Every structure is written in structure tokens, then in C-alpha cells.
Amino acid sequence: MTPAKNPLVAFGAGKVILLGEHSVVYGYPAIAGPLSIGVVARGVPSRSCVLDVPVTADAAQKRMMRKAFARAARLVGEPKVKVTLEPQLPLSAGLGSSAALAVATSRVLLQAAGQAPTPKETARLAWEMEQEFHGTPSGVDHTTSAEEKLILYRRVQAPSGATGRARELKSPRPVSVVVALAGARSPTKLTVGALRERQARWPERYKRLFGQVGRLVTDAAKAVEAGDLEGLGDAMNVNQGLLNALGLSSPALEDMVFRxxxxxxxxxxxxxxxxxxxxxxxxxxxxxxxxxxxxxxxVRCFASQLAGPRAQGDIP
Ligand code: MEV
Structure with a gap:
């Protein structure tokens, strides 16, 4: 493999899940959209295929990033490129930083290997990295980041190797959220693992709750497409009640929700x-x-528009 000739730059968007987190792991639908901030990856010619990890990452995060990078690099023939990462969003805050990092890195690796970074190819490579970060993710995070659209997503195991099916949701009205950080973050692996234990113990009860979330997501998708923001907001509120019932919320999160x-x-x-x-x-x-x-x-916070018409001069 010859060294990459020109500096390469790629972006991976962070994401928010509007509705359906956790139940999406069990095959129920979710709605997720890209943030305007994410992770920027830069690639420069180098003697080997190497990752320069962000200084803001802790030791465990750095180890995981190197492992994930090595896995993706092997799949594209280890092009001779040094990849540097610049996270624009907080790491491990539930905003899809690992998926954004995986998507940005995959785009640089694909280009360095002389391949087109199409959303499909990017998602395929980013998925390999995501499995190092999360074990058994649903695939919604990296799919949203690679597609850069508000999507209705459902996990499926396709023979093509795709992890899920995504359909764009278009809205006639701007769908904008305020994202606010609250409390001390719990690692995704922990909350997903604890829920898995509860649902394995009481499968029928949890199946009923996941099914209700699934129906809310279907209603919410219709509300987005009809521009019915009030209907969408109500579905989000009910989803929060069900997330609480699933044992996934906490006083810090509830306080911010009510605020x-x-x-x-x-x-x-x-x-x-x-x-x-x-x-x-x-x-x-x-x-x-x-x-x-x-x-x-x-409060650490920002606004992001996930779908719908943009005011003139807005950065998409
Ligand atoms: C994490 O952003 C979303 C979860 O549903 C996990 C997953 O989908 O893999 C909690």
C-alpha cells in the first residue's frame, strides 16, 4: 500500500435519539438524528497506519480507540496514513461520540485506501469500530452519523452485512432540540447490561414495555412527517415515562427533563x-x-436542528 498523498479531512456527526433508545437493541424501531457537531478526523501521509488519539481521552478510552482503529485499518489494507482526531462534542455523554469518531475515521481510512467513502461503505467500516466500543450495539448511532439525516431505524441482520434498516424522515417544519448535560454519565455498556439482566428475568413484562415504546416511535414518525410537533413532543414525554419504568432514569436526568x-x-x-x-x-x-x-x-447545552426547512444562512 502506497502512502496517502494529500491531507484528508472527514467529519462524523454526533447523534441524538429522539425516541426508542434501548428498545432498539431488541429489534424495536427508533428515531435518531445527526448533530451539527461531531468528530473531525485528519489523515496525513505516514510510514505506517497509525492513530493519534485525542489528549482529552482517558487511558481506557485511548486503549479502546487504538483497538477499534486497528480492526478497521486491517479491513482496508492498512493504508499508510496517520489519523488525528478532533472531538467537538463531549466524549461519553450519550451524544454518539464513539460513532462520530468511527464514522470520521472510517471516511479517512477509506479515502486513504483509494475507496469512495459512501454512506454504505462508511457505515460498514464504522460498525466494526463500534463493536469494539460497545460490544453489541443496535447500530443506530453509527447509521445516523453515516447517513447524516433524521432516520427511522430498525435493527436487522441483513445478509449484505448491514446492521439495520434506515428510512429518512422528512418534516415540513423545523425539528429542533436543546441538548443539555446533567449528572455524571453512566457507561452505555453498564445500562444496556443491567437492562438485559432485568428483561431476561422478567421477559414478558419487559417485552410489553418495549412494544409500547415501539408503538410510540411509529406514532412519532407520523407526527414528524405531518409537521405535528405537539404530537411528537407528547410521544417524547410518554417515552420518558417508559424509560423510567424500564429503570433507566435517575434524579439528575428527571430534574433536567422537568426543567x-x-x-x-x-x-x-x-x-x-x-x-x-x-x-x-x-x-x-x-x-x-x-x-x-x-x-x-x-448548564452545558446547545441547540441542534435535526430535520425540516432551515432558515437562510443556517449551516446544515
Ligand atoms: C446508545 O446511544 C443507544 C442505546 O440504545 C444502545 C444501542 O442502541 O446500541 C442505549
């Missing part, structure tokens, strides 16, 4: 893994004043 609702959110819930803390989303038709107020109060 966003008291600030006028049409719907609010945690997004991603849940547990002791992490990210909470609120659906707002005007998110900017909410971000300004929360920021003044010391």
Missing part, C-alpha cells in the same frame, strides 16, 4: 444510554433563548 418542560419544551426526555446522568433533549420551536438562559445558569 426543560417548565421552560416550554413541547416534549423532553433523556437521550442515549441514561443511568446516573448524561444528555437530555427538549423539543422547542425557538431553542436559542432557552440555550441562552440555561448557559447563564451554568
Amino acid at each position: 426543560l418542560r417548565s421552560m416550554g419544551a413541547l416534549g423532553a426526555k433523556f437521550t442515549g444510554a441514561g443511568g446516573d446522568g448524561g444528555a437530555v433533549i427538549g423539543l422547542f420551536s425557538e431553542p436559542e433563548p432557552v440555550v441562552a438562559r440555561l448557559t447563564r445558569d451554568g
